[in-house]
């Protein structure tokens with residue numbers, strides 16, 4: 001699926017002319033990643049509140065990515081950039097000029113009192129209008145629960161209101177995120193900062209990600225192929241979002257195994273053959289499914305498990321028979337728990353492993369006619385939160401994505417009165433593409449993402465519903 005028809009029309013010269021005249025929303029054509037292109041096509045401006053602790057880690061990440069960098073006049077930032085070997089230019093807002101930036105990165109970890117939140121205004125007021133389309137804003141802070149004083153906790157918690165609001169006003173297909181970095185996890189921010197400054201995060205905005213202490217990031221990581229040598233299982237891989245996920249993990253170097261129901265065996269095989277992968281034809285709710293999957297990986301091990309298979313069987317609760325309820329809960333949630341348990345019992349998930357769930361905005365905000373679906377998808381969030389501390393003992397991470405409106409066969413089949421608001425009521429004024437969900441999963445899966453666990457990140461263009 002590509003861009004929707006409306007977006008194509010308003011981005012054509014005559015369509016754009018008419019849309020402007022009559023005041024229709026004009027969704028920006030979003031930049032999306034193509035292999036081989038630079039991480040950021042433009043300059044990254046870095047700023048910091050005094051006393052921050054991430055200047056070195058930010059500079060090291062951008063230097064390793066060969067990014068073009070500018071900093072404010074802040075002395076600590078200038079020396080961190082020099083130490084990282086960056087030939088960073090200086091941005092002096094007083095000097096005027098017409099400089100443009102593709103990304104703004106701000107280290108807010110130095111903010112320890114609400115009176116210091118004005119540092120956000122000081123940095124972003126002169127720079128925000130200079131952000132190019134499909135621009136990126138990343139604010140980095142300290143998790144409120146890891147702060148030293150109530151005042152610092154308050155100030156760090158306040159960052160969330162700032163980033164979510166800026167996401168709603170920045171426009172031009174630009175995104176804004178908050179990344180909370182736990183003390184001691186500074187060296188683990190690389191994969192996350194890379195994802196959020198790059199076009200890979202095209203449809204992710206207004207999100208809060210948490211980087212916590214974890215295994216060290218491999219020194220020899222190849223950021224073009226961060227999954228080289230890894231084995232990934234993707235359920236529901238024959239079409240839609242699952243197909244995009246398995247393609248993206250293969251692009252990033254993984255050996256892929258796709259799974260789908262036997263009725264879609266041919267479609268599945270076409271996908272896995274194309275990617276030099278393997279196929280498992282299996283209904284994940286069947287009694288023997290956990291054992292079949294665990295036996296498949298026993299001995300050889302699996303590194304990445306993506307629970308993507310899912311269904312909707314909508315009815316209002318008053319009209320919901322038990323079998324309709326139960327089948328959705330079983331496919332979308334209970335079978336995932338059984339498969340995880342079987343893989344863990346067989347010790348088939350390698351250390352450094354990743355489990356990734358696919359929740360949904362319906363699981364966060366709720367949706368009329370979807371009590372069964374939303375229950376299952378909120379349960380996926382519960383699974384992430386409850387399993388993260390348990391799996392940490394085996395150096396396995398667990399995270400989930402929560403897609404909003406994604407252009408697939410499922411959403412194409414919606415009645416127009418449901419489809420159009422779903423597609424437009426977000427900061428990007430358009431639906432996302434399966435690749436946007438896949439890129440977010442690839443970020444969680446990356447060998448660099450050792451510090452990410454217990455996260456649920458929405459891929460929804462900052463949909464207006466939900467938290």
Ligand SMILES: NC(=O)c1ccc[n+]([C@@H]2O[C@H](COP(=O)([O-])OP(=O)(O)OC[C@H]3O[C@@H](n4cnc5c(N)ncnc54)[C@H](O)[C@@H]3O)[C@@H](O)[C@H]2O)c1
Nearest residue numbers: 236240241260261283284308309310360403405406408410
């Ligand atoms: N499309 C969206 O806008 C959207 C939004 C939020 C969440 N999601 C979630 O994303 C995931 C993928 O959705 P999609 O839009 O690509 O749907 P889809 O129907 O195109 O694909 C789902 C796949 O899962 C497989 N599957 C279903 N039941 C299975 C079972 N019992 N055993 C094995 N495989 C099974 C299907 O055969 C299919 O290939 C789902 O979990 C869905 O709930 C989608």
